[in-house]
Every structure is written in C-alpha cells, then in structure tokens.
Amino acid sequence: MKRLLKRRVIAAAIIAAACFTNAPGQTVIEEWGSAKLPPPPALKPATFNPAETALLVMDFTNQTCTKERRLRCATSVPKVLKLVTQARAKGVFIIYSAAVPGSVPTDILKELTPAAGEPVLPPLGPDKFIGSELEKTLKDKGIKTVVAMGTQAQTSVLHTAGAAALRGFKVIVPVDGMSADEVFPELYTAWHLATAARISNQVTLTKFDMISF
DSSP, rough: EEEEEEHHHHHHHHHHHHHHHHHHOOTTTTTTGGGGOOOOOOOOOEEEEEGGEEEEOOOOBTTTTSSTTTTTHHHHHHHHHHHHHHHHTTTEEEEEEOOTTTOGGGGGGGGGGOTTTOEEEEEOOOOOTTSSSSSHHHHHTTEEEEEEEEIIIIIIHOOOOOOHHHHOOOOEEEEGGGEOHHHHHHHHHHHHHHHHHTTTGEEEEOGGEEEEE
C-alpha cells in the first residue's frame, strides 16, 4: 500500500512539473535563458566567375561604420577593401548602398569610394531589392552570384542575401565582412542563412581568405 501511494505521489509530481513547464502564457521569452546555442555552421571555400558575379558593398558609411559608432564594422573595412580592389581589377560588377535616411553617396567611407560607373543604391532599408531595380540590374548583366557584405549584419546582409537567394542567385557571405554592434546579431545572421529553407541551399558562408576567383 505504501509503495503504491509513493508511486502515485511521484506520478502526480511529474504531471505537475509538466503542467508547469507548459503553463499557459509560457513563451520563448520566459524560456530565453534555457536556450542552448547550436554549433556554428561550417565555413566553406568559395570560388566565383568575375563575369557573372556582383559584389554588394552595403552601408559602409560615415554614419554607420566608424570606430566610435561600430568598431566591429570599422575593423572589417581593410578586408572588404582588399576584396573590392581585387574584384574591381578583374572586372567584377560592384554595387554600393548608402545607409541611413538622408545619406548620400559621398557618405560612403573614403577608403571604399565607388569607382566611376559603380552604382550606389539610396537608403532602402534592410532589403536592397525592395524599392529598387537591383534584381533587373543584376539579371540584365548576367549576374548569377552575389557576394554580400555590409553592416548591420541582421539587417542589410541577412535580408538582402536572403532575398537574393530566394530570387535564384547564388550567394557568398564572408562572415568577416558582415558586422553588427555585438557578436550575437552576426551569429544569428550566419545561423539563419545557413539553415533557412530555400535560402541555405543557395548560400555559402565563408571567410575572405577562403575566396578565390
């Protein structure tokens, strides 16, 4: 009898615990602290054909990418500049964008000043395809691959790279060429691009020193 009673008490405790865990109102917010980070996505070498590739150099402006405003972005600039310089020499199509509302092409960092004929998209928000002719421009030039770099990672890089993938472009994202205020937005962006349905199969996460052309 005692043994049966003990079993019933244990069963009741288990049920009560389950009910508490799944209590009405329990959301991801309440469970936030219990979340475990997934393992990082694998970085892979990336090779592209210069004639069929465009570099998207997004939002590297005086308002968004300085040591004072966003140190992680400022730190990425030398690597971004190196790829831009090499790609330009190979005839790669390069597109820039201005960042905050009211910013203009001259707000782009001096180191990354567009060359003659390289277009600069106006401030369009996180998805550079919305409100622009970016898709038409890329397709008219026979572009099949885009290299997405920029700041903030969770806005311009995440949404423009994802939008490009959903439009059928191959997308290369050097993780050391996307920046945010802190590590987590960059981590989230990389995870999303590497795992999201219909996006991940079009995206290659890489590093600058793993890119060749």
